[in-house]
Amino acid sequence: MxxxxxxxxxxxxxxxxxxxxxxxxxxxxxxxxxxxxxxxxxxxxxxxxxxxxxxxxxxxxxxVVAQVDISVFHGNDWREALRLWAKSYHAVLAAHPNIVPVLATGPGRRPAGLAMAEAVYGALIDAGWSRARATHIGALMRYLITGSALGSFALGFDADPELYDHYPHLHRAHELAAHRDAVDEGAFQLGLDLLITSLSDRYDLGVRR
Amino acid sequence: MxxxxxxxxxxxxxxxxxxxxxxxxxxxxxxxxxxxxxxxxxxxxxxxxxxxxxxxxxxxxxxVVAQVDISVFHGNDWREALRLWAKSYHAVLAAHPNIVPVLATGPGRRPAGLAMAEAVYGALIDAGWSRARATHIGALMRYLITGSALGSFALGFDADPELYDHYPHLHRAHELAAHRDAVDEGAFQLGLDLLITSLSDRYDLGVRR
DNA sequence: GTGCTTAAACTAGCGGCGTAAGTTTTTACA
DNA sequence: TGTAAAAACTTACGCCGCTAGTTTAAGCAC
CATH class of the missing domain: 1.10.10.60 (Homeodomain-like)
Structure with missing residues (x-):
């Protein structure tokens, strides 16, 4: 042809x-x-x-990145915006896990990635965080989100029960896979809660750098 | 031959x-x-x-994983142990960044990885955390550590300054690469601080599940 | 309308990949 | 001493990303 x-x-x-x-x-x-x-x-x-x-x-x-909702940075307190954005980002990556290794290397030159960085960083700056801290917070959120999306913690453990015979605390590790969603979602939610509440505490104390 | x-x-x-x-x-x-x-x-x-x-x-x-210091879980408070272990893990991955994608998929069947999981999980259980929470905390630490090791946040931004012309808050993003160490280390340190202090607060309040 | 350039498909092929199969020679043991 | 296993080899299969060159259709200038 x-x-x-x-x-x-x-x-x-x-x-x-x-x-x-x-x-x-x-x-x-x-x-x-x-x-x-x-x-x-x-x-x-x-x-x-x-x-x-x-x-x-x-x-x-x-x-894929374009599906993340960055509109939440308009009209929301920075804490709430960060939380909503992170959940949206997390949900998008959970829906497309196989592409995550590509995203994990950073925004590169992709418009949607840059628009997202702009929205996150801008919101933090506008809230009063120092440039250095805003950068750190943005990086940190990416670590949590891509880290959790990259490899399921639960599935990271081999399903062979005998493997854990010599690890006294891990004797139920082979069951992790069955509770994959609860484990991985629970860890992500906990991380998001911990990070945002402690950032919020610092912010309220006036520690913004 | x-x-x-x-x-x-x-x-x-x-x-x-x-x-x-x-x-x-x-x-x-x-x-x-x-x-x-x-x-x-x-x-x-x-x-x-x-x-x-x-x-x-x-x-x-x-x-590589065998180089991580898990001896810190003996004789240290869980908070301090977690912090020391995370820093050791982070340092090892920083010294061998190219193997990180392999580690990010979990311990699999590798003895060193399982021994590490055993040490972390065991320390958290012994400290009084619930099984579910101990699992979450372990997962969370892995997200932070591998997430930060996987791709430099600073290097994730292309060095071409023109790229950021249309992103008002990112006009200095091309400089990130030059401060790579400060940015990436700062973000990791911040994350570690935030996670451990807020976990510690919950723990001291008796919220261990 | 005719002719030229460009676009979008094709086929053939290069060097590299992981790995399987079979060969040769040495070693270790019955 | 004979035999089986071990550890190197060569050859080859079917993938991979990608290049080069070919063919035909489309779009545009005159």
């Missing part, structure tokens, strides 16, 4: 298919040939629309 | 070379052929000592 009368591919179609493939089968499954197959096309044809595979994956990351 | 009079490879030599290669050039550079070359051997020879590449990488992760 040479150039078709109607283009088979668009950037949007490619990104959509890549996102679906990554969600369904993981980053490794999303090879250029496989992705092309999903789109009914040969592998190298994708290079007519993206220069590299990294650009495609980046575009997927972009649409 | 057939079987040599003196074995060219041992598990230890392979793991040592793999660790050095990963530290120096990253996970991607550590291919079976490349690793074999470093050891003066052909690629498939490695399979006489390890069944898969994953086993080699896992062994590297094991020796």
């Amino acid at each position: 040479a150039r078709p009368r109607q283009a088979l591919l668009t950037k949007e179609r490619i990104v959509e298919a890549a996102a679906a493939l990554i969600d369904a089968e993981g980053l490794d499954a999303c090879s250029m040939r496989r992705l092309a197959t999903e789109l009914g096309v040969q592998g190298p044809s994708l290079y007519n629309h993206f220069a590299t595979k990294a650009e495609i994956v980046d575009a997927v990351a972009e649409v | 057939a079987r040599p009079r003196q074995a060219l490879l041992t598990k230890e030599r392979i793991v040592e070379a793999a660790a050095a290669l990963i530290d120096a050039e990253g996970l991607d550079a550590c291919s079976m052929r490349r690793l074999a070359t470093e050891l003066g051997v052909q690629g498939p020879s490695l399979y006489n000592h390890f069944a898969t590449k994953a086993e080699i990488v896992d062994a590297v992760a094991e020796v």
